[in-house]
Amino acid sequence: MILIGEDLNVMSKQISLAIKERNPEPIRKFVVGQTQNGMDYLDLNVGPLTKEPVETMQWLVKTVQGFTDLPLCLDTTNPVAMEAGLKTCKKKALINSASGTSESKEKMLPLAPKYSAGIVLSVINDAGLPSDADERAASILESLEFANELGVPNEDIWIDPVLLPVGVDQRQVSAYLEFIQMIPDLAPGAKSVCGLSNLSYGAPKELKVLLNRTFLVMIARYGQHSAIVSGFDEELIHINKGEIPEIVNLIHRAMNEDDMDISSLPQKEVEYVKTTQVLMGKTLYSHSWLEV
Amino acid sequence: MKYEAPLEKYPVNIREAVLGKGEKAIKIGGENTFPFHFFEGSLPDPPGLALEVLDIQPENWSHWVLEPFQDVVSEPVKWAKRCVDVFGAEILCLRLLSTDPMGKDASPKQAAVIAKKVADAIDVPLIVWGTGTEEKDSRVLTEVARLCSGKNLLLGPVLKGNYEEIAQIALEHGHAIVAQASMDVNLTKELNIALCKFFPPEKIVLDTTSSALGYGLEYTFSIIENVKQIGLINRDNMMQMPILADFGGECWRSKEAKESKEQGILWEAITGITFLLAGANLLILRHPDTLKLIKEMISEKK
Numbered sequence: 126m127i128l129i130g131e132d133l134n135v136m137s138k139q140i141s142l143a144i145k146e147r148n149p150e151p152i153r154k155f156v157v158g159q160t161q162n163g164m165d166y167l168d169l170n171v172g173p174l175t176k177e178p179v180e181t182m183q184w185l186v187k188t189v190q191g192f193t194d195l196p197l198c199l200d201t202t203n204p205v206a207m208e209a210g211l212k213t214c215k216k217k218a219l220i221n222s223a224s225g226t227s228e229s230k231e232k233m234l235p236l237a238p239k240y241s242a243g244i245v246l247s248v249i250n251d252a253g254l255p256s257d258a259d260e261r262a263a264s265i266l267e268s269l270e271f272a273n274e275l276g277v278p279n280e281d282i283w284i285d286p287v288l289l290p291v292g293v294d295q296r297q298v299s300a301y302l303e304f305i306q307m308i309p310d311l312a313p314g315a316k317s318v319c320g321l322s323n324l325s326y327g328a329p330k331e332l333k334v335l336l337n338r339t340f341l342v343m344i345a346r347y348g349q350h351s352a353i354v355s356g357f358d359e360e361l362i363h364i365n366k367g368e369i370p371e372i373v374n375l376i377h378r379a380m381n382e383d384d385m386d387i388s389s390l391p392q393k394e395v396e397y398v399k400t401t402q403v404l405m406g407k408t409l410y411s412h413s414w415l416e417v
Numbered sequence: 418m419k420y421e422a423p424l425e426k427y428p429v430n431i432r433e434a435v436l437g438k439g440e441k442a443i444k445i446g447g448e449n450t451f452p453f454h455f456f457e458g459s460l461p462d463p464p465g466l467a468l469e470v471l472d473i474q475p476e477n478w479s480h481w482v483l484e485p486f487q488d489v490v491s492e493p494v495k496w497a498k499r500c501v502d503v504f505g506a507e508i509l510c511l512r513l514l515s516t517d518p519m520g521k522d523a524s525p526k527q528a529a530v531i532a533k534k535v536a537d538a539i540d541v542p543l544i545v546w547g548t549g550t551e552e553k554d555s556r557v558l559t560e561v562a563r564l565c566s567g568k569n570l571l572l573g574p575v576l577k578g579n580y581e582e583i584a585q586i587a588l589e590h591g592h593a594i595v596a597q598a599s600m601d602v603n604l605t606k607e608l609n610i611a612l613c614k615f616f617p618p619e620k621i622v623l624d625t626t627s628s629a630l631g632y633g634l635e636y637t638f639s640i641i642e643n644v645k646q647i648g649l650i651n652r653d654n655m656m657q658m659p660i661l662a663d664f665g666g667e668c669w670r671s672k673e674a675k676e677s678k679e680q681g682i683l684w685e686a687i688t689g690i691t692f693l694l695a696g697a698n699l700l701i702l703r704h705p706d707t708l709k710l711i712k713e714m715i716s717e718k719k
Contacts, residue, residue, distance in 0.1 A: 292603055409647050409656060411606035417655055 126345050126365055127166070129198050129219075130159035130356030131322065133189070134170040144171070144181060149188045156192040159356030163366070166219060167193065168353055169210070170200040178206035186213040198245075198353070204232040211240040219243040221353075222285060225250035225268035238276040245318055246272060247285040248304075254287055257296075258303035261286055262311055269312055279314035283351065288319045290326040291336060291403065291410050298324070299406040305347050316350040324404075329412050334358055339400040341365060342376040376401050424457050425450070427649040431698070432619045433462065434593055434659050436508060437542025438569050443508055445622070445698040446659030451645065452696050464715060465699040466708055467508035467544055468500040469665060472531045473515045479669050481678040482704050493531055494538045501539050504705035510544040510663075511535050516557045517548045525553075525560035532561045536568050544571040544595075544701070546663075551578035559586040566590040573597060573661075574624055577608055584616045593620040595661055600626055600636060602643050602656075609655040621658045622699060629667035629674075630688045637662070638695045645696035662692040665703030678706075686710045 132155050135141045143151040159167055169185055182201070189197065190213075198219040199210040211218055222245035223233040237244040246268055248254070248261040255261045265284055272282060286304045289297040301319075308317050324340050325333035338361045341352060345365070354361060363369050375394055378385060379401035387395050396415055402408040411417075433447035445465045450458025474491045475483065485504070489495040493511065500506040511532055515523035536543050545561050547554035558572045559582060573595025575583045580596065587594050596612055598604040605625060612621060625640045641660055648657040668674050668688050674681035685707040689700045693715065702708050 295603075407651065409602060409606050409651065409653050411603050411610055411655075413607060413610045417610055 126341070126349060127351035128164050128356075128362070128365060129166040129168050129318070129351060129353040130162075130164035131168050131170065131320070131353045132159055132356050133167060135172050136170070144185060147184060149191070152185075152188055153192050155356075156189050160193045160195055162356050162359070162362055164195060164356045165351075166198045167195050167356075168198040168200050168221065170221075171206065172201065174201050174203045174206040178203050179209040182206040182210040183213045186210050190215055204236065207233065208236055208240075211236060211242055214240075214242075217242060219245065219283065221245045222247055223268075223272075224248075225264050225271075227251055230268070230271055234272055234275055234277070237272070237281060241281075243281045243283055243316075244272070244277060245283045245285050247287055249287060254289075257300045258307060261300065261304045262307055266311060269315070279312050280316075282312065283316045283318040284308055284312060285318050285320075288321070288323050290328070291324055292327045292412070295403075295406055295410050298404055302343065302347060302405075305344060305349055309348065317348075318351045318353065319344070319349070321352040321354045332412075332415070334361065335396055335400050336404070337361060338364055338372075339376055339397055340404055342373050343380060343401065343404060346377060346380065372397055380405060382407075427458065427652075429649060429652045429654075429657065431645070431648060431657050431659060432621075434619060434622055436465065436544075436569065436571050436593065438567075439540065441507070441540045441542065442569070443542050449649070451649070452694055462698070464693050464697065465508050465542075466506070466711060467510045467699065467701045468504060468506040468705060468708055469510040469512060469701055469703055470496045470500060470535065471512050471514050472528060473521065479675045479681060481675075481681050482665075482669050484678075485705050494534050497535045497539050500705070501541055504708060506541065506705075506708060508542045508544065508699070509535070509539060510546055510701045512546045513557055513561075514548065516553055518550055518553050525557040528557050529560040529564040532570075533564045536565050536570065542571065543568070544573065546573055546595075549574055549576070549597075551576050555579035555582040558583045562586045562590045562592050565592075569593065571595060571622060573622070575608075575612075577604070577611075580608060580612055584612055588616055588620075593622065595622045595624050596658075597624040597626065600640055602640060602647065605644060606653070606655050609658065613655065618654070618658060622661050623658045624661045624663060627662045627664040627667065627688075627692065629664055629671055630684055630691070631673065632667060632671060634688060634691060637664075638691060641692060641695035641697055659698035660696060661699040661701065662689070662697040663701040664688050664692070665701060665707075669703055682706045682710060686714075690714060 139151050196216040198221050200221040220242050223229045224247040248264045250264045255264050286301050291298050321337050325336040379398045403410050403414050430449045431446045433444050436443045444462045447462050448460040472493050513528040515521045516528045532545050547557050570592045574597035575594045596608050598608050627637045647653045668685040674684040689711050
């Protein structure tokens with residue numbers, strides 16, 4: 126799976142201060158670290174970027190490009206900042222993100238053909254987030270048609286089915302899994318992407334990585350193309366590279382609902398099985414899902 | 418060929434909780450199917466129906482609910498006896514409103530003495546309810562548990578912030594508890610997991626908190642229904658406790674209920690029946706006529 130490193134994010138105080146002070150050093154650490162850890166893209170999450178959008182975005186893109194050769198995923202809700210960033214990118218960039226809302230269709234989507242960029246297209250539309258897989262399909266078909274007419278080919282579209290935290294609504298996680306399996310039929314050639322860490326939002330801090338890693342294996346099996354992930358979760362990166370096949374096999378078996386005697390498994394494997402069962406919607410989530 | 422409708426079988430039972438002691442003790446739960454699905458499985462225990470009593474004179478109660486108790490509202494023991502002797506209540510719920518830190522702020526000891534008097538005066542099971550204030554309830558309900566030792570009261574609400582203190586003392590003195598998590602199946606399970614580390618699951622009743630008809634009833638319905646489905650279909654043993662619904666206050670606060678006696682009773686009864694259909698095993702009711710009406714409705718159903 127293609128991994129997009131999420132760690133350059135203005136939600137981090139260190140990053141936000143570095144951008145404000147135009148200080149490249151703190152940024153270098155995150156860029157070089159994620160690059161060395163094998164990320165395929167780097168996400169630059171600058172939020173709405175209301176102050177000096179053009180100048181700030183251009184500075185950031187140039188700074189990051191000074192430290193890495195990786196392609197960038199520009200993550201802002203501000204189309205002005207987005208365009209400034211796209212102009213500055215040396216490699217084919219990814220726009221993160223557009224959706225089926227009228228505003229996004231009008232301001233964000235046209236940037237993709239203009240700069241020959243890829244674009245993340247979420248299933249959200251003017252009615253909000255679709256509640257199940259079928260509604261997601263209806264929404265994305267409508268947006269795809271619009272994007273195709275603007276001249277964006279399916280190959281440049283990265284569909285985001287929108288992943289909600291498992292602790293908020295477990296049924297939405299099931300809807301996600303159902304929907305990604307529909308994508309090849311709905312949109313031949315299109316890619317898929319998600320914000321993986323959102324899955325574990327609100328979960329106990331030390332257990333977040335377990336949810337994220339398990340889900341990465343599950344969605345990879347269902348054909349997911351890429352995910353925005355922490356560029357510093359080494360085990361996740363190893364799993365993605367196929368370096369821990371026993372964990373992948375174990376999760377696949379749990380997904381198949383094979384008869385598994387978990388009492389004979391080591392603790393770590395038990396945790397992966399229990400987590401898979403929660404993410405498959407077989408067991409009700411609670412923050413102490415590993416304790417039962 | 419004769420058609421036979423396929424029947425769903427669930428290989429598990431909702432736990433059966435026992436409230437009270439002796440001849441008048443009441444069992445709730447125990448079913449291995451969904452509410453009123455008598456054709457499909459077994460529902461050994463009819464829903465428990467409780468009437469409520471306050472430990473202080475009610476404020477802002479609608480005229481229609483005060484009416485049957487007008488002369489006893491300042492005497493909880495008499496009020497309780499009237500519920501049992503005159504209106505045939507098989508379970509009572511004593512609310513210790515006097516202990517509200519924002520109100521009279523009575524001491525745990527004072528409240529426990531009243532609870533003991535009421536418990537001694539009646540032979541039906543007693544639910545004792547705090548004010549939902551975590552810190553105060555943990556002192557009040559533990560004091561009640563000690564003073565009423567061995568009576569197998571149902572103490573609640575037990576919350577995330579005070580379950581350890583209350584459940585520990587409840588266990589030592591032989592009481593059951595109500596675990597309350599508001600409108601959230603995940604948090605309900607979370608609290609149950611925490612409790613079951615030291616407290617017997619068959620002495621736990623769940624409260625997901627309830628809203629009245631017209632004021633969010635459908636949310637309560639979905640949550641109760643969901644808890645039951647997870648218990649029976651997903652066989653989640655942390656979600657197989659009987660469920661309580663407490664909504665009298667919510668119903669009689671509504672402007673519709675206050676308009677007329679008949680409308681108020683129907684408002685409360687429809688809310689209650691709806692929760693029974695969702696899967697509630699124990700209702701706390703405010704008006705004796707509602708109790709009578711629901712009793713009639715479910716006995717015909719059977």
